[in-house]
Amino acid sequence: xxxxxxxxxxxxxxxxxxxxxxxxxxxxxxxxxxxxxxxxxxxxxxxxxxxxxxxxxxxxxxxxxxxxxxxxxxxxxxxxxxxxxxxxxxxxxxxxxxxxxxxxxxxxxxxxxxxxxxxxxxxxxxxxxxxxxxxxxxxxxxxxxxxxxxxxxxxxxxxxxxxxxxxxxxxxxxxxxxxxxxxxxxxxxxxxxxxxxxxxxxxxxxxxxxxxxxxxxxxxxxxxxxxxxxxxxxxxxxxxxxxxxxxxxxxxxxxxxxxxxxxxxxxxxxxxxxxxxxxxxxxxxxxxxxxxxxxxxxxxxxxxxxxxxxxxxxxxxxxxxxxxxxxxxxxxxxxxxxxxxxxxxxxxxxxxxxxxxxxxxxxxxxxxxxxxxxxxxxxxxxxxxxxxxxxxxxxxxxxxxxxxxxxxxxxxxxxxxxxxxxxxxxxxxxxxxxxxxxxxxxxxxxxxxxxxxxxxxxxxxxxxxxxxxxxxxxxxxxxxxxxxxxxxxxxxxxxxxxxxxxxxxxxxxxxxxxxxxxxxxxxxxxxxxxxxxxxxxxxxxxxxxxxxxxxxxxxxxxxxxxxxxxxxxxxxxxxxxxxxxxxxxxxxxxxx
Numbered sequence: 400x401x402x403x404x405x406x407x408x409x410x411x412x413x414x415x416x417x418x419x420x421x422x423x424x425x426x427x428x429x430x431x432x433x434x435x436x437x438x439x440x441x442x443x444x445x446x447x448x449x450x451x452x453x454x455x456x457x458x459x460x461x462x463x464x465x466x467x468x469x470x471x472x473x474x475x476x477x478x479x480x481x482x483x484x485x486x487x488x489x490x491x492x493x494x495x496x497x498x499x500x501x502x503x504x505x506x507x508x509x510x511x512x513x514x515x516x517x518x519x520x521x522x523x524x525x526x527x528x529x530x531x532x533x534x535x536x537x538x539x540x541x542x543x544x545x546x547x548x549x550x551x552x553x554x555x556x557x558x559x560x561x562x563x564x565x566x567x568x569x570x571x572x573x574x575x576x577x578x579x580x581x582x583x584x585x586x587x588x589x590x591x592x593x594x595x596x597x598x599x600x601x602x603x604x605x606x607x608x609x610x611x612x613x614x615x616x617x618x619x620x621x622x623x624x625x626x627x628x629x630x631x632x633x634x635x636x637x638x639x640x641x642x643x644x645x646x647x648x649x650x651x652x653x654x655x656x657x658x659x660x661x662x663x664x665x666x667x668x669x670x671x672x673x674x675x676x677x678x679x680x681x682x683x684x685x686x687x688x689x690x691x692x693x694x695x696x697x698x699x700x701x702x703x704x705x706x707x708x709x710x711x712x713x714x715x716x717x718x719x720x721x722x723x724x725x726x727x728x729x730x731x732x733x734x735x736x737x738x739x740x741x742x743x744x745x746x747x748x749x750x751x752x753x754x755x756x757x758x759x760x761x762x763x764x765x766x767x768x769x770x771x772x773x774x775x776x777x778x779x780x781x782x783x784x785x786x787x788x789x790x791x792x793x794x795x796x797x798x799x800x801x802x803x804x805x806x807x808x809x810x811x812x813x814x815x816x817x818x819x820x821x822x823x824x825x826x827x828x829x830x831x832x833x834x835x836x837x838x839x840x841x842x843x844x845x846x847x848x849x850x851x852x853x854x855x856x857x858x859x860x861x862x863x864x865x866x867x868x869x870x871x872x873x874x875x876x877x878x879x880x881x882x883x884x885x886x887x888x889x890x891x892x893x894x895x896x897x898x899x900x901x902x903x904x905x906x907x908x909x910x911x912x913x914x915x916x917x918x919x920x921x922x923x924x925x926x927x928x929x930x931x932x933x934x935x936x937x938x939x940x941x942x943x944x945x946x947x948x949x950x951x952x953x954x955x956x957x958x959x960x961x962x963x964x965x966x967x968x969x970x971x972x973x974x975x976x977x978x979x980x981x982x983x984x985x986x987x988x989x990x991x
Contacts, residue, residue, distance in 0.1 A: 402509045419478040435509040443510040446501040455482035495961035532968040547959035553896040557919025562951035564977040575603040586850040593857045595817035596977035609809040614818040615794040622800040647784040654766045680730040680737040686771045687714040696764040755801040847892030858897040859904040885912045915957030920948040
């Protein structure tokens with residue numbers, strides 16, 4: 400046995416009180432070449448109960464008075480500590496949880512530091528294990544259970560400058576360094592990088608990494624590839640243009656179904672335009688809004704002759720019809736005016752050089768024309784969607800390409816959104832997440848033979864419930880998709896890692912589905928309140944440390960860990976660190 404330091408004097412539920420011997424109040428002790436930490440807050444002791452060793456953590460201490468008579472009144476103090484059992488050793492193995500409790504007069508002993516490995520990393524530490532740092536106080540390298548950790552959703556939270564980005568990078572750098580050959584052809588890792596922190600030499604060698612620099616400011620930069628079938632999809636278009644579910648999404652459904660119905664016919668789009676021209680100017684109940692829509696469609700196909708004719712057409716409010724004031728021509732349902740004015744030019748329409756985005760805008764105008772003529776929709780309900788499509792066209796064309804080419808199969812894909820405008824920063828992550836989620840669901844077997852890992856840095860940017868810059872219906876749709884991924888993705892082998900400096904801004908439903916946490920310094924009460932109500936494995940001692948953790952220190956807890964622990968994450972070498980280092984003002988403002 401090791402150094403005897405005290406004995407049990409009270410057991411109240413799971414609260415154990417021990418009397419500590421006077422000679423045992425040392426900070427560090429050595430015995431037979433082994434180092435032992437003394438009895439203090441957050442240290443560990445072992446209490447022998449029969450053939451079992453009950454491991455306890457010290458949660459508090461106090462002095463109790465003791466009076467005795469000897470040549471007058473004399474006062475002394477007895478040191479007492481309060482401890483909580485965290486597990487026990489039986490037949491050489493550690494088991495987490497409270498199964499056995501000590502009895503009064505049971506003897507307490509110090510726990511040697513080397514035995515902490517058996518508690519926190521099951522004996523697999525150092526170079527043999529998955530090590531990203533050391534225990535904060537004991538400075539012992541601790542191996543993390545990587546098989547459980549990466550088979551779960553992970554949350555990495557901490558204020559700016561707390562070491563959150565280094566922990567994220569360290570976690571995946573060690574994974575790729577140790578397990579690269581095992582991962583190859585079995586797993587993909589997608590990094591959504593809002594600040595461009597992982598676009599250099601971080602995480603993995605360039606041979607196994609694809610970096611897409613999406614940029615809405617200039618054309619010719621990298622673009623995110625979507626297949627034609629994926630682009631012409633109600634979910635995709637609803638995401639891209641923030642379609643409302645009750646009116647605008649059904650409109651997009653009709654647009655896509657109409658295209659699909661006639662896609663196999665040659666020149667179907669040309670016939671569609673010709674039919675809309677005839678419908679607008681031969682309708683029994685014409686609609687004034689269709690004239691501007693037809694002008695916009697004609698500008699897209701760049702037919703100057705038809706545009707010139709359309710400029711001269713006006714709406715006659717009293718007679719409820721279109722007419723040409725200068726020629727005195729009125730368009731009626733008999734179609735005679737249409738034939739004389741438009742027939743030749745409409746029959747000679749040619750369409751060429753349209754991109755998928757141009758075709759979408761064109762079809763949206765034509766679909767709305769048809770819906771208005773047939774009385775399916777109200778113009779005011781669909782017109783905002785058309786405007787969003789038109790306004791988004793310039794930005795989307797710079798960051799998205801419609802291609803059926805085989806997409807890259809590199810282990811890591813970093814998608815940098817640093818140079819995207821605010822609108823695309825909201826939309827693209829949702830589109831990218833949906834793309835990989837549905838793609839993975841289609842090819843994975845049951846049980847999963849492949850995994851997909853989505854890493855979202857600065858997750859509060861897209862998972863926030865506090866945004867006031869978007870419609871409630873769209874915000875709900877955005878959150879519901881990510882909630883589906885994080886709730887259902889695990890059964891398909893898709894796992895999410897969230898890193899954020901404001902976890903309270905993230906949807907509580909999403910945070911509640913996270914299995915394992917690396918919690919750096921957080922000082923905001925809303926963030927701490929969320930942790931209290933979300934993480935069942937966080938004990939109050941570890942919780943009390945969070946607002947005062949130093950840079951790089953974090954509380955590690957979750958379903959993959961038997962016990963919460965506080966570790967100091969090793970700093971990566973300079974070339975491997977995320978591009979989020981603090982500015983050295985002494986160097987920046989130097990005289991040189």
